[in-house]
Amino acid sequence: MTEITSRRGLLFGAAAVSAGALLTGCTSNEPSDSKDEPAANDQPAADDKPGKQVTIGFAGPQADHGWLNAINDNAKKRAEKYSDVTLEITEGSNDTAQQIGQIETLINKKVDVLVVLPADGKALTQVGLKAMRAGIPVVNLDRIFNTPQAYRCWIGGDNYGMGLNAGHYIGEKLKGKSNARVIELAGLDNLELTKQRTQGFDDALKNYPNIKKVARQAAEFTVESGQAKMAQLLQAQSKFDALWNHDDDQGVGALRAIEQAGRDDFLMVGGAGALSAFQAIKQDDGVLKATVLYPPTMAASAIDLARALGQGKGIGGMAEFEIPASITLYSAVVDKTNVDQYMPTGFR
């Protein structure tokens, strides 16, 4: 599994795993030797070598928190890496009308490929459709459009998977402990993604009959709300064994509340993958022992996908002639054992 540690392998985690499986399948099939290779082995895969010039239009929401800021950084840095990519990046906006206007401008400029992280996926579906009809393929980043007709490829994180992996991690850590009590500090409750994370977490915990989720409060992804809600949770639950916090930004506040209450009798798992969380995990002197990723590197991958689209190629590590229609990223659990590897991807 050395591919996983390589950069490309890291970015296309899921893709690399399936490619690995495919390759293993090929090699174990003794009779077929190099003479009649599968056609796919000649497929033009996008690699680091310069190819046809591609102009990529990038439209995202206003980078008003660390994760979105990291999304912009990842996209820019990735585009700079390629001499054959020109990135047209718009001023981020949370206003639907404004973002529609920005994307229409990019369509009129006739960029080759669009990468769109909509402020609101449903509200921007129409403009995605418009771009596709104008012959500009759209890579839909993370917040999904209403219909697959509005994008050529969707790539994004796995909120359900975050909850699932957090739940399993906690479940394994508390194995053998009878009547274990777990609490959840959720994110903004009026977002669907929060419901999905909670659903995943609950589903994972069902595998561990010794664990009971005793409390859940929703913060607002901000440090301030994280501190406030965590302080209340700590007061409400005088004893519990583990805590899952949906978001590392609000986790800064949650950790502050934990410190203020002088509690250290439980294990905490975070979410998203902020630098401060990675550092705390590495130091290993507090309650925070792990965090579940929602990797902002997906923006770099989206640039790769857009470039491959523009050059009419597939992606390395996959047998197909073209890029996939949909890629769901894996929500890896980062703990002390692998934190060094992820440290450079941590966002502030």
Place this chain on the structure above:
Amino acid sequence: MTQPVSPPRDSSTDKVPQAQPPAWRGLMARADVRTLSLLGVLAVLILIGGITKPDEFLDTRNLQLVLTQASVIGVVTVGMTFVIVSGGIDLSVGAIVALASVWATTVATQEYGFAGILFTAVVVGVGCGLVNGVLIAYGAMVPFIATLAMLASARGLALQITDGKTQIVTVPSVLDLGERDAYVLGIPPLVLVFAVVTVIGWLVLNRTTFGRRTVAVGGNPEAARLAGIDVRRQRLYLYLLSGLCCGIAAFLLIVLSGSGQNTNGNLYELDAIAAAIIGGTLLTGGRGTITGSVLGVLIFTTITNIFALNNLQSDVQQIAKGAIIVAAVLVQRRTASTT
């Protein structure tokens, strides 16, 4: 809202020109009815908390927690009460708290340590208040619009400073102030600040010329002007005061959360206005009490606390909050018309 069309002409507006003991008496009596009804609500809440979660709710630590959580918004509400009593509104309080808290926690500011952070937070707050005040008092802008503009630009500036990143405070003396070791006789320093601001606010509003002028300007600006009050200067001072409160609140928030973030103070304007309203402050100006506003803040914080202790979710909390605002205002209108 600055028109001379006076709201229900109650004693507070009539009081200024004559300022005679009977008027004071009436005011006190009425204020007492309101305060008593708020205390009643608070007592009911404490009863509910005590019954549903006796161990967790009726606990010194919980009392410290509720008061600490009330401190930041409480200080903002004291400033807001002055502004509303004068017939104005300050929609920018949350944004000013955000701007002051991020400005005070930049790497550059943190190099100056405790004093640097405190100074910056207060100065940024006062500075924003000054801009609000000048625009409203001397630029003749409607408070709603001037402070709405401040809301937008202060949030924008806060975002520009942080670049969306969370600024973590590393100055030990600031962080220590939010820890249990810093409690004075079991009282968290944040709560002490809140208490001091409340007492000063009460004294200023009730026992000084500045306070009486504020009420007069809110009740009937034209009459106030004819009575020789420099209405414009008074307004300027009031927005300065609100800005100052925001600066102090920003510092408290930095101590509490150990960080500065551009999302800080989210919707504080609504929380502060709501607390002032259920505390009996008239949105049209001319009437309001610090006691009422602070009780309003405590009621909201206690509700949030009880809900969290009982593991009720945020949707229910929000519905209840809305219902309580409506109920409180309806009850007060009843008591106001019967007394």
